[in-house]
Amino acid sequence: MGRTRTATLAAIGAGALLAVGIAAGQSSAATPTAGTATATPALTEALRFASDEERMARDLYAAIADRYDDALPFSRITTSEQRHLDAVSGLLDRYGVADPADGSAAGHYADPAVQQLYDTWWAQARRSLDDAYDVGVALEQRDIADLEKTIAADLPSDVDAVLGRLVRGSQMHLRAFTAAADGQTVTGMMSGPGASDGTAGRGRGGMMSGRGGRGAGDGAGTSGTGDCPMLDAG
Helix, strand or coil: CCCCCCCCCCCCCHHHHHHHHHHHHHCCCCCCCCCCCCCCHHHHHHHHHHHHHHHHHHHHHHHHHHHCCCCCCHHHHHHHHHHHHHHHHHHHHHCCCCCCCCCCCCCCCCCHHHHHHHHHHHHHHCCCHHHHHHHHHHHHHHHHHHHHHHHHCCCCHHHHHHHHHHHHHHHHHHHHHHHHHCCEECCCCCCECCECCCEEEECCCCEEEECCCEEECCCEEECCCCCCCCCCCC
16 A cells, blocks of 8 residues: 655644544533443443553554653544543443452453454554554454444444444544545635535545545545545544
């Protein structure tokens, strides 16, 4: 896959994009009132796994950002993953579920499957920044699949609502990492949900530009409004 190396990788406008993602996806994920419900064994397992997985994403992106001089989108999305974790922590509090992170340092998780994912992806990400982008793509794909599987189970509606917001945030993260892996660069600002100005990216062998331009094929691009898959951070 052809890639363009950019020192800042979408530094222009990244702050505005992050603000939009937070406003659109995170402000609505209010922390539930503590101790108002009782968790079934299935809900307990689901929430503990979700907590471990969101914390793993935050820890991994923070480690990658530190290794590669605050490379975007890792440094921005780390903040968003903390908000995802806070949303799940609110559910843990509400349902009286013990936080699996208690007493655990970054990079250490109660769930063996999550631990294995972290170890595997961190080893891959240390090889190069290109490999780290691929890790971001794989992690978000896995996170979306796991969240959707949990939502499909018979869980309380408030849990489904919070996890649904996390899915939408992870979908924005996935677009950002996919764009980075393809060498795309943000050169403009996003003024509101679904609106973009002045984005440009280098695809496989060519350039594309326009309002929310999307690369297709080898360097070809199609223009259109309302699709800016860069540094949205839900």
